[in-house]
Amino acid sequence: MFSIGRVRIAVILLIGCMPCVVGAAIVQYNNRTSWQSAVPGGGNLAEDFNAFACDVVFRPGRILTGPGFGAAGAGASQVRHFFTGLNYADFSMGTLTAIGYDWNYNNFIDTPPIADPASPLGTGHVPVFVNAQETGRPGTTVRIDFTDAVSAWGADFYGARTGERLAIDVLGTGDVWLGTLLVAAGDPVFLGFVGTTGEQVHALVLRSQLTLPGAQGEAFLMEDAVAYSPP
Numbered sequence: 208m209f210s211i212g213r214v215r216i217a218v219i220l221l222i223g224c225m226p227c228v229v230g231a232a233i234v235q236y237n238n239r240t241s242w243q244s245a246v247p248g249g250g251n252l253a254e255d256f257n258a259f260a261c262d263v264v265f266r267p268g269r270i271l272t273g274p275g276f277g278a279a280g281a282g283a284s285q286v287r288h289f290f291t292g293l294n295y296a297d298f299s300m301g302t303l304t305a306i307g308y309d310w311n312y313n314n315f316i317d318t319p320p321i322a323d324p325a326s327p328l329g330t331g332h333v334p335v336f337v338n339a340q341e342t343g344r345p346g347t348t349v350r351i352d353f354t355d356a357v358s359a360w361g362a363d364f365y366g367a368r369t370g371e372r373l374a375i376d377v378l379g380t381g382d383v384w385l386g387t388l389l390v391a392a393g394d395p396v397f398l399g400f401v402g403t404t405g406e407q408v409h410a411l412v413l414r415s416q417l418t419l420p421g422a423q424g425e426a427f428l429m430e431d432a433v434a435y436s437p438p
Contacts, residue, residue, distance in 0.1 A: 232385035232406045233377055236361060239397040242433075246359045246401060252434040254299045256316055256331035264315040265296040265303045265349075300434055301353040303333070307345040312336050313426055314349060327365060328430060338424030339371055339415040347424065349413040356380075356407040359435040361399020364390060367427035371415035373398075378410040389416060405437070 226234045226241060236242040243249035295304040296316055305314040313336035321329060340346035367373040367390045375388040377400055385406055388398055402408065415425050 226401070231403065232379070233400040233402055233408075235386075235388050236399045236401060237391040237393075237397060239361065239363075239399075239433075242359070242361050242397065242399045242401065246435045248435075250359065250433045250435045251438075252300055252357070252436055254432045256298070256318075256333060256430065258299075259316050259318045259331055262315050262318055262322070263296040265294050266305045266311065266314045267293055267307065267309040300357075300432065301351060304350045304352070305347065306350055307340075307347040308338065310336060310338070310347065310422065310424075326428065328428060330430075332428050332430040334426070334428055335413060336424055336426045337371070337373070337413055337415050338422070339418040341418065341420070346414065351411040351413070353409055353434075353436075355436045356409050357434045357436045358402040358406055358408065359400060360408065360411065360432070361397055361434075362432040363395050363397055363430045365395045365428040365430070367396065367398075367425065368392075368394070369425070369427075370423050371417040371419050371425040373425055373427060374414050374416045376412040376414065377408055378412065380407055380409060382410065399433070 226236045226245070234245075236245065293304050293306065295302050298316070303314075303316075313334040315334065316331065317323070317326075317334055318331045319329065323334065326332075326334075335349050336347065337349060338347040364373065373390040375398065377385045377388065379385045385402075385408065386400065388400055390396060390398055400408075
């Protein structure tokens, strides 16, 4: 029997798998299978973060500068944590760097034994924390610089829309903005892009979509990154 309800469900499922255009230069994908179908060979770079022998922190370096915002958590010392230098983590696709205000929280490659007992992941992955800029405090962002330019990239994200929500700016040569990926409904979710005309993407900036007062940024996990770097 014909059912309007079934037709609506089918349309919703179809839309969920379709890519969406987020800029003239890139198309966003919210489904790994669809992304792989749109990329030569399904991609030629992959990183599951399982090859690291120990945790690698890439939070900004800290300096104590008097009363103010402290590190997140009960009993945290009330000191302002601004960066004086940048820590980074090299991985197979490039470099991870956290920039701005240091909450002394997340922004490291987490290897077994996993630091967070509540984490749904038991293998290597990247806990990330980003936060919007507020009065008297710079924002916290995470930058991925690719060793070789890519024309497509994606990864699985867990818990990326529980606070300020994740946005990813895609940057070309000279940090020219090519588009922004916005985390879709669902958790976990694959979030990625494919260039429309052979764009050379050199970096990504992970940041907040929204501004919520205080430490109400966005904490999430990133795992199983894939990319295509043109030969």
